[in-house]
Amino acid sequence: MSRHAGGGAPAVVLLSGGLDSATVLALAREAGYACHALSLDYGQRHRAELDAARRVARALGAVRHEVLSLDLARFGGSSLTDATRPLPDSAQQTGIPSTYVPARNTVMLALALSWVEALGGRDLFYGANAVDYSGYPDCRPDYVEAFERMANLATRAGVEGGHLRVHAPIIGLSKAEIIHEGLRLGVDYGLTVSCYQADAAGRACGHCASCSIRAAGFAAAGVADPTPYREA
């Protein structure tokens, strides 16, 4: 794909630095939007994720990338922001994972809404996926629709008759399907970090729930896993 910035309507794309949101950024670019990528430094353990977001935003031609700082760890409630809580070891679990950060995705979408409204745009892109992460309440289609409805009542665009849209283009795709979409669009997944325990260089542990889901995705897609791992 072209690395030039898109010249279309502005859109805000939530960009975590992981595989899913990188694919969504590529899809938003393909659809012609001028992509404004938004990441949140919320006290997550895996700091390398934010470096990955910066690499991905650059590689996929975001017209701007903002990393907002917000100390969600102060509220507690998640193993992802609280080093005293253990991370889950594998994807074999039921219910809501301990890595769930209370309402994190709602906070990020609200921030994306603020930005897109300031830009005069009407499109948000959200890399929710209901297949591999069905344990997260805010990755379900019902939630996305409810957020979109709220957003249209919340904002100038809604009041003035515009229609804000929350695009969740990979919500129904398997990890293998997401990977195929990304490869079609030239995404370099070696730039992305999914591991909750990645080291400072972005190398993955290979053991955590996020690593397991990701590795299984590359296997199911029938392509080589480009993830840098810490150990063989």
Add this chain to the structure above:
Amino acid sequence: MSRHAGGGAPAVVLLSGGLDSATVLALAREAGYACHALSLDYGQRHRAELDAARRVARALGAVRHEVLSLDLARFGGSSLTDATRPLPDSAQQTGIPSTYVPARNTVMLALALSWVEALGGRDLFYGANAVDYSGYPDCRPDYVEAFERMANLATRAGVEGGHLRVHAPIIGLSKAEIIHEGLRLGVDYGLTVSCYQADAAGRACGHCASCSIRAAGFAAAGVADPTPYREA
């Protein structure tokens, strides 16, 4: 009213430092909640508002008060965070005021949702008022209902069958009625700051839209205005 911390269920109360949210905190206390007050330092011009929030949280017995920092000014789009844009002079305007910060209240409610979920609570208090500030899209009852619906789909509490409630107890009250409620509950409005151009000591300008609405409220309520003004 008692100044002791409430012993009831945890609730998160959005606290701006202004008259409306101080009243809402008093109402939440009266209803028996253990009130967790949340303020946002989002780059607003009127920094004295945050000092006022600290005074009010203490005076009205919040069990905890958090002031989160978040640089919404980076997105632009509002005279309240952009010193190059003029503030409105009076309340005589139509449409959405220039002081509207894109999706600010949605961001604050999302943060409140994160905190209340981490606390295991289910109650949010929001000082929206549809009477005096009808120009703000996110102060309308439809918006509050849509946020509540989204919040129940977003969270553990919603998935597990709990019901989150967004209380907006003053949404239909006039400013005079709000003041009467607060005085009944012992709110000291001299501690609050509404002015967009308050000085560092919290003294109001007496001229901006927010000052006009506030002064008219005390006049209509038939009580003395305790606001400290910069000039006679």
